[in-house]
Amino acid sequence: MQIVKAYSYQELSKKASEIVIKAIAKKPDLVLGLATGSTPLGLYQLLVEANKNGEADFSKVKTFNLDEYAGLKKDNTQSYHYFMQENLFSKINIEKENIHILGDEGKSPEEECKIYEDKIKEAGGIDLQILGIGSNGHIAFNEPGSSKDSRTRIIKLDEKTRQDNARFFRSIDEVPTHAFTMGIGTILEAREIILLAGKSKKEIIQKVISSQPIPEIPASFLKLHSNCAFIIEE
């Protein structure tokens, strides 16, 4: 695991955007894993600018999002479908059929998860995965206790995650109790991973750095990956 230090949120976003832009230049049909939350917003803004300037062409890029709340409609403003549309997809030249977000098939949760895994395989696997980190060490919605080999599934959200995300809802009672998430095993199969962590994640990043890979700190399993960088704001 490589640690890359950034001295501002802008620098963190810039470093991440350079990695994504280079990867698309090298492989125009890149399979890109995407994250939601506050952390990647700066990266998405820079990707939108790069697309406008002709520095990044998304016309052949395929995307797979990490997770989605269970039980929220796509047009709910708190859904990750809505978030991605608002912050990235509506502003770049990506093809609709190349966008993948969990919970889209109108099938049972188990079938949705199986179809998602199959689609990632059909696309040839994820080339570059963007990750954030929860204050409890989750990656995607793999909450503490998730195993290294876990696959895409429905998970009960940790109370800490519901509290952290309540800021986006009118009250904590509106925060869904369950979510779809790619598994840790699924994430570890990506060829390259970059995890972005702003200043507020200092404490959990220290824990990840000093810990062995353990289910209590899901992000610690990233230490098992041979091409993973943490871009952290100091």
Ligand code: PGA
């Ligand atoms: P944040 O969320 O970027 O909004 O802090 C990260 C996460 O929970 O994975």
